[in-house]
Amino acid sequence: MLALLAGLVVSYLLGAIYSLWINPEIRFWKEAYKQKIEWAKKISKTGHPKLVFIGGSSTAFQIDAGLLTASGLPAVNMGMHAGMGTKANAAFGLNAVRPGDTVIWAFEKGRMAAPPQVTDLGYQALLSTGLLFQRGIESLALEHIDWIEAIESLRPGLAHTASMIAKLIHGGYLYRYQTNLIREGGSITTDERRPVSKAEINQMSPNAITLQWVGMMSAALNSQDSSSAYLIPQEFYQPVDKEAGQMQNRVFLDELSQTLKVVNDPFLGVQTNAECFADTTSHLTEAARLERTRGLIPLLTPFLEIKKQ
Amino acid sequence: MNFTDFGFWPRFLICLALVWIFKGTALFLKKDLPGWFDRVVLASISLYLLASVGALTFGIFLLLASLAYVGILLLSVIPKDKRWLFLSFYIPVLLIPLIYYKYHSFVAEEILGWSKDTFNAILIPAGISFYTFQKIAILVDAARLDSYRPKLLDFANFASFFPQVVAGPIERKEELMPQMERFRFTCNWDNLNAAAPWLALGFFYKLCLADNLSPFINRDDMASAWPILFTTFLFGLKIYFDFCGYSLIALGLARLLGVTLTLNFRSPYLSANIRDFWRRWHVSLSYWFRDYVYIPLGGSRTRYWWAGLLLVFLLSGIWHGAGWCFLLWGALHGIYCVVSHVTKDHIRLPSPVGWAITMVLVFAAWLPFYETRWPVLSHKLAILCSSSSYSSSLLRQYAMSFDSWHYLPITLLIILSLATFTAEAFCSRKKDHYGYANHPVAIIILITLTVWFGSTKGNDFIYFSF
Numbered sequence: 192m193l194a195l196l197a198g199l200v201v202s203y204l205l206g207a208i209y210s211l212w213i214n215p216e217i218r219f220w221k222e223a224y225k226q227k228i229e230w231a232k233k234i235s236k237t238g239h240p241k242l243v244f245i246g247g248s249s250t251a252f253q254i255d256a257g258l259l260t261a262s263g264l265p266a267v268n269m270g271m272h273a274g275m276g277t278k279a280n281a282a283f284g285l286n287a288v289r290p291g292d293t294v295i296w297a298f299e300k301g302r303m304a305a306p307p308q309v310t311d312l313g314y315q316a317l318l319s320t321g322l323l324f325q326r327g328i329e330s331l332a333l334e335h336i337d338w339i340e341a342i343e344s345l346r347p348g349l350a351h352t353a354s355m356i357a358k359l360i361h362g363g364y365l366y367r368y369q370t371n372l373i374r375e376g377g378s379i380t381t382d383e384r385r386p387v388s389k390a391e392i393n394q395m396s397p398n399a400i401t402l403q404w405v406g407m408m409s410a411a412l413n414s415q416d417s418s419s420a421y422l423i424p425q426e427f428y429q430p431v432d433k434e435a436g437q438m439q440n441r442v443f444l445d446e447l448s449q450t451l452k453v454v455n456d457p458f459l460g461v462q463t464n465a466e467c468f469a470d471t472t473s474h475l476t477e478a479a480r481l482e483r484t485r486g487l488i489p490l491l492t493p494f495l496e497i498k499k500q
Numbered sequence: 501m502n503f504t505d506f507g508f509w510p511r512f513l514i515c516l517a518l519v520w521i522f523k524g525t526a527l528f529l530k531k532d533l534p535g536w537f538d539r540v541v542l543a544s545i546s547l548y549l550l551a552s553v554g555a556l557t558f559g560i561f562l563l564l565a566s567l568a569y570v571g572i573l574l575l576s577v578i579p580k581d582k583r584w585l586f587l588s589f590y591i592p593v594l595l596i597p598l599i600y601y602k603y604h605s606f607v608a609e610e611i612l613g614w615s616k617d618t619f620n621a622i623l624i625p626a627g628i629s630f631y632t633f634q635k636i637a638i639l640v641d642a643a644r645l646d647s648y649r650p651k652l653l654d655f656a657n658f659a660s661f662f663p664q665v666v667a668g669p670i671e672r673k674e675e676l677m678p679q680m681e682r683f684r685f686t687c688n689w690d691n692l693n694a695a696a697p698w699l700a701l702g703f704f705y706k707l708c709l710a711d712n713l714s715p716f717i718n719r720d721d722m723a724s725a726w727p728i729l730f731t732t733f734l735f736g737l738k739i740y741f742d743f744c745g746y747s748l749i750a751l752g753l754a755r756l757l758g759v760t761l762t763l764n765f766r767s768p769y770l771s772a773n774i775r776d777f778w779r780r781w782h783v784s785l786s787y788w789f790r791d792y793v794y795i796p797l798g799g800s801r802t803r804y805w806w807a808g809l810l811l812v813f814l815l816s817g818i819w820h821g822a823g824w825c826f827l828l829w830g831a832l833h834g835i836y837c838v839v840s841h842v843t844k845d846h847i848r849l850p851s852p853v854g855w856a857i858t859m860v861l862v863f864a865a866w867l868p869f870y871e872t873r874w875p876v877l878s879h880k881l882a883i884l885c886s887s888s889s890y891s892s893s894l895l896r897q898y899a900m901s902f903d904s905w906h907y908l909p910i911t912l913l914i915i916l917s918l919a920t921f922t923a924e925a926f927c928s929r930k931k932d933h934y935g936y937a938n939h940p941v942a943i944i945i946l947i948t949l950t951v952w953f954g955s956t957k958g959n960d961f962i963y964f965s966f
Contacts, residue, residue, distance in 0.1 A: 192692035194940035195700055198947035206952050339506060340956075349712050349953040353908035 207345035211319040214347070215355075215366035220272055220316055222370045223251070224283055227377035231267040231287035234260065241265040242491060245284030246297035247273025248379070249424040249473035254297070255484040256376025262488050264495055268377035270297065272312065277302050277401070279313030281332035281408065282322055293494045294412055294419040296405060296451065299426075299473060300443060300460065304395040307404045309336065314344035328415070331408050367470070380477045385470040389429045394439045402450045409451060420452035420494060423460035425483065427472040436461040454490055501553050501626075501666055502960060503749045504706055511552060512753075515545045519685050538684045539653050542757070546660040553666065557625040560597050565659040567594055568635035569652065572642045576649045583643040591636055598632045601625060606822030627666035629819055633788055634670050635659065640792055641673045654681045663753040667746055667961060669762040669784035679759050691758050697937035698752030704946040705745030706961070707954030709917060713738040714955070716910050719871060724894035728867070728880050734910075735870045736863045737917050739962055740769060743782070746961045748934070766933045767924040769862075772854040774836040775844070777862060789816055800841075809841070810834040825868040825877055832865040916949070 210217065234241045242264060244254045250270025259266035269284035277298055288294060309317070317323040323333065323341065347355075358365050372380050409419040423444060428436040437459040444453050462468075467479035475483060501508055519541055526533050551558040571590050578586050601624045608614040638658070642648040650658070657680040664671050717734050721727035747764035754761045762784050771777035778786050789812045797808040810831070817830020849857070871877045883889045902910075927935040936942050 192689070192696040194943040195696040195947055198700075198944035199951065202944075202948035202951040205948075343956050346952050346954075349708075349912060349955075350909045352953065353912040356912070357908050 203345070206347055209347055210315045210345045214315065214351070215364075216272070216312065216351075217315055217319055219366050219368055219370060220275075221319055223373050223377070223379060224271065224316075224320055226373050227267055227269050228287055230256070230376055231269075234265045234267060235289050237265065239265045240291035240293065240495060241267060241289075242293050242295055242495065243284060243288050244268045244270060244295045244297050244377075244422075245281055246270045246424065247275075247277075247280055247299055247302065248471075249273070249299055249426075250297040251377070251379040252381075252469070252474040253378075253424055253480055253483055254487070255374065255378050255480050257374055257378070258376075258481060258484045259488065259491070260376060264488060264491055266376065266491075270377070270379075271316070273299060273302065274310060275313035275316050276309040277305075277307040278309045278332050278336075278404075279317055281307075282317060282329040283320075285329040285332055285408070286322060286325070286327065288328060288412065288417060290415045290417060292417050294409075294417060295422050295454065295491070295494075296419060297422045297424050299424055300395055300440065303397045303401055303405075303421075303443075303447070306398055306400045309333070309340075311344035311346075311348060314341045317341075318345070328408075328411060331411050332404075378480060380480065381469050381474065383470045387427045387465055387468045387472045389427065389432060389472075392428075392432055392435050392439065395443055397443065397447050397450075402447070406450050418452075418494070420454050421447055422454040422487075423456060424473055425458060425460055425462040425467075425475065427465060427468050428461045428463055430463045433461055433463050454487075454494075456487070456490060458486075501549050501662065503746065503753065504703065507552075508549075511549060512545075515548070516685075519545075520687055523685060536653060539657055539680070541685065542680075542683055543653060543656045543660060546657065546662040546665065549662045550660060550665060553626050554623075556623060557627065557666075560601070560625040560628060561631060561660070561665070564594060564597060564632060564635055565656070568639060568659065569655050571639050572655070573649060575639065575642045576647045580643075580646070587639060587643055591639065594632060594635055594639070597625070598628050601628060603818075603822045610824065630668045630670055631659070631665055633785075633819075637670070637788060637792060638673050650677060651681075657683065661754070661759070663750040663757075663759075664761055667743075667750070668782075669747060669750070669764040670788050671761060671784065675762060676759075683757075683759070686758055691756055695752040695755035696943055697934075698748045698755060700943045700946040700950075701934055701937040702745045702748030702750075702752055703954070704950045705741040705748065705920075707745075707956075708950045709913065709920070710738050710742035710745055711955035711957065712909065712913055712953065713741070714957075716906065716913075717870075719876075722876075722880060722883055724891075724898060725884050725886075725889035726895050726898040728884060730898075732863055732867045732870070736866045737914075739866065739869070740765070741917075742962045763933060767921075767928045769859065769921060770855070770925050770928050771858050771862075772851050773844075774833070774840045774858055774861060777858055778833075778837065785816070785819070806838045806841070809837050813837065820869070821872065823872050824874050825872045828868040828877075829865050832861075832868070836861050836865075 212218075231241070231243070242256075242259065244250050244256065244266065246269075248270060251268060252270070254266070254268045254270065256266040256268040267287050269287050271280050271283050273280065275283075280298070284294070314323070317333070318341065322329060323336070355365065367383060368379060368381055372382070374380060405421075412419050421444075423440060426436075440459045440461065444459070447453060462475075462479075464479075467475055467482075469476045523533065547558075550561060571594075574590075575583055575586065654677060658671075658673070658677050659665075661671070661676065661680065664676075713734055717731055717738060718727065719731060721731065744765040751761050751763065764783050766780040766783065768777050768780035771780055793815060794808050794812045797811070799805065799808070802808070811834075813830040813834030814827060815830070816833070817826045817828070820826050820829070867880065868877055871880060923936040924934065927933060937946060
């Protein structure tokens, strides 16, 4: 019995140490978060209101906050790993918001259509950064957190261990993204190229619980003189699917606009040029990110101008 | 009650802590507790934990236990020659809840051809098949004895002993009743040390192996024979680790309280023939059918022993679930056993060949066990019977459908499963089933693997639905 209890305690502690400090995935996102927050603080010090982009990795790969800032729109890209769950992504993002800022929610369509959640990876990231214990506006995103789940999450897990073993055998990087590719403003890029498959054409509606959750956070932002809007991330579609994709995204955004302001992106989340994508159907290459960001400047300017008035 | 559910352990440990505090205080004050104290407390804990499963389960359990106890008392006053007549009326009465909850829709829809909307879906009380069979067994055993009148408290503990009530082992009177009659809560290292290997192994089988295999069991992939074969193989692994894991945890829990339960699994996937398999798989159910159905039908001494054997396996199939697929599973095993009995004196196969044939037969029979949609099963069988479904290009296509998130964990799980079977084989030779878990290092490894890799997605035990 002593062996069982000792094994239980020691293996849990080792699992927790690995999950919080050694896991290369967590280390990368912790570093990314640190740089994003430092950038946000630097901008806040200037006294100007800023745009805070909140979402998953598609946000991290699609918005160049450095370029926006240089173009007169102070911005920070708080996009984190979508695998952490929307609640964790939102908590990380909200931590960068100061009164007067404008939050641009940029969760992928599929995640807006599902209930908000925190995954094991999300709990690990929130615990390793200490964000789970903070009581600022970011705690709004984490309402009704299951602490038992949070405690349970501090383990490496089978899928992660299997992939780490394979990476160790294969050699090379232990995580696919490297910290030297985190850009000023918080965007992320990669040299990796993978063939992209087409997005599925299936009509989705925003999830009622997610809408309520985003609405609640937006109301809280309003109360501290901040505002918010939604921007649909781009996804790869085959040229033949362009119209159908834009049509379904328009319906989706129309439904969403009843709760949130929506950025009128003429692309409607559809990108048919496969060359624009790096390693997934929503991760843009560096050149494509700059191109997309330039296109967004006129669309985003009114949001900060309204604030200034 | 689900032993891997977080809700179970606080309840159980709080109950246990209260008992120790109470007993410790009594010892400190030098007050003697009455002899019945421990047994009353055990019955209370068992009934409380059973009630926490659900009102329906608790209600049906109480009804059946009461009927069984009244039946035993009646048997003790009925002359011996009339007892079988009494049982032939009384046992069907005990079976009414089981038939109603588990089989009514199957009988109505599949046999009588009534519309599917005739009945609303009815929740099946957890473990009803297990405790109904246990009550029948004690009634039959009581009828065989001159005069058997267990004390109500001992019977309550026998019937409700929580580690075994919901999913077995189906404990028999002669094994469990004496332990209940002399039950005492004793906190000592012997009990704790005896429990630890079973708990460590049970949690490892259930959480690390069975629950992690679940997401890879894709019943709807019928693109060729390969996904059907692979899914059947994975299901065969999952059901073993799931049910064996549960039974080992039950054994460990009972050992914590100083009670020994039947080892329900004895490394069945190492069996050299199908008869051997049934001496190792769900042992308490196999022996129940042998003692209360097969032997009363004449056993192996009659000319029609094969019919008795087939009937036993058909009943075993329908015991597992109401459906034609379960009957097919039972029929397959019945045929396997009859053929095995007929050929046992004529054909002698080398052990590895016998083992390989047995495993092919056992795993093939898992197909109708997990694929309970009859039309889908027919379609899958048609695919398996078509030689074009086995082409190497289809195999390549199937292999390509796995991305790294699939094949890496599944490879790791299969390696862990094979390592487990190797360890089982090593111990089985010395008739010390699962003995490898007795070593402290093995316990630490098992617990570490469970803590690091165990799934927490809340998969119920498969046998809860039986």
